[in-house]
Amino acid sequence: MTPADLYRQMLLIRRFEETVLDSFPRGWFYGTTHTGIGQEANAVGVLCLRRPGEVVVSNHRCHGHFLAYGGPMTALAAELMGRATGVCGGRGGSQHLVYEDFYASGVLGGTLPLAVGMALAERRRGGIAIVFLGDGALGEGAVYESLNIAALWRLPVLFVVENNRYAQTTPIQLHLAGDIAARFGAFGIPVDERDTTDVLEIRDLAEQALARLRGGEGPQALVLHTYRFSPHSRGDDLRDPLEIEHFRLRDPLLVHGARLGAEERQAIDAGVEVAVRQAFDQALAAPTAAPDSLTPALEGGA
Ligand SMILES: Cc1ncc(C[n+]2csc(CCOP(=O)(O)OP(=O)(O)O)c2C)c(N)n1
Numbered sequence: 001m002t003p004a005d006l007y008r009q010m011l012l013i014r015r016f017e018e019t020v021l022d023s024f025p026r027g028w029f030y031g032t033t034h035t036g037i038g039q040e041a042n043a044v045g046v047l048c049l050r051r052p053g054e055v056v057v058s059n060h061r062c063h064g065h066f067l068a069y070g071g072p073m074t075a076l077a078a079e080l081m082g083r084a085t086g087v088c089g090g091r092g093g094s095q096h097l098v099y100e101d102f103y104a105s106g107v108l109g110g111t112l113p114l115a116v117g118m119a120l121a122e123r124r125r126g127g128i129a130i131v132f133l134g135d136g137a138l139g140e141g142a143v144y145e146s147l148n149i150a151a152l153w154r155l156p157v158l159f160v161v162e163n164n165r166y167a168q169t170t171p172i173q174l175h176l177a178g179d180i181a182a183r184f185g186a187f188g189i190p191v192d193e194r195d196t197t198d199v200l201e202i203r204d205l206a207e208q209a210l211a212r213l214r215g216g217e218g219p220q221a222l223v224l225h226t227y228r229f230s231p232h233s234r235g236d237d238l239r240d241p242l243e244i245e246h247f248r249l250r251d252p253l254l255v256h257g258a259r260l261g262a263e264e265r266q267a268i269d270a271g272v273e274v275a276v277r278q279a280f281d282q283a284l285a286a287p288t289a290a291p292d293s294l295t296p297a298l299e300g301g302a
Pocket residue numbers: 060061106107108109133134135136137138164166167168232
């Protein structure tokens with residue numbers, strides 16, 4: 001991906017999620033939603049390196065990971081709206097997506113055993129799994145059982161911790177003891193750690209970790225300290241607005257956008273605006289999922 005491609009991909013995620021938040025009061029969406037505005041460089045910096053067939057597992061804050069994976073934006077918008085054309089036929093909503101080799105679940109920490117199991121299966125065919133988790137997930141016991149087995153069996157899984165300094169609305173100093181990177185070290189899992197919102201820095205770190213992983217060196221971890229500008233869900237924000245403003249100086253779009261020329265940026269901005277508007281318009285025009293489509297899906301059908 002060129003620097004312009006990386007910028008476009010991050011902007012696409014940003015505009016998609018801004019549209020979701022802005023449009024929520026209009027009653028377009030079912031259930032709830034979690035946006036990762038401000039965290040785009042993690043999704044794009046890591047997943048721009050993904051090779052076809054490599055598995056990605058995401059959490060409740062999955063839109064950015066899904067779009068960076070290459071998932072279709074119109075189908076994501078339709079999924080949030082409960083439309084038949086959605087990623088999962090309108091049955092999964094914002095948090096539960098299954099698309100090709102991409103899986104997301106809102107069960108906090110429950111994604112780690114899934115990813116480790118998938119890595120066990122993938123190892124047989126030379127594949128890998130990449131799993132994203134937040135600092136809040138580190139309070140779940142299943143995470144440590146997963147790290148143990150991944151390390152013991154040298155499974156090809158990359159753990160990407162996005163520490164946005166909050167679990168939902170609880171600041172990290174009130175919910176997490178000890179050091180994040182040291183948790184991986186305790187299991188003998190090599191870990192790279194960086195406090196950055198620069199997509200190029202993140203891509204470099206991910207490149208090294210993925211090279212080790214694909215080279216058969218066993219599980220790897222990245223700890224990326226970041227920040228989310230958007231509330232946990234829609235309106236539930238208890239943070240000091242001054243803190244949010246402080247971190248906005250490190251907005252990944254500003255950091256990386258500064259590398260592009262003004263004209264190039266404007267052309268990308270205009271293209272993304274159109275693409276996002278079209279995606280939501282198409283999703284709005286699609287038929288609603290039929291309730292009786294649920295039973296065959298639960299039975300393993302389409
Ligand atoms: C098993 C389980 N318990 C509780 C929740 C409710 N919940 C949703 S997000 C969240 C905190 C997540 O924190 P973190 O992993 O840091 O991600 P962030 O939301 O900060 O991006 C919690 C407790 C859940 N989804 N699943």
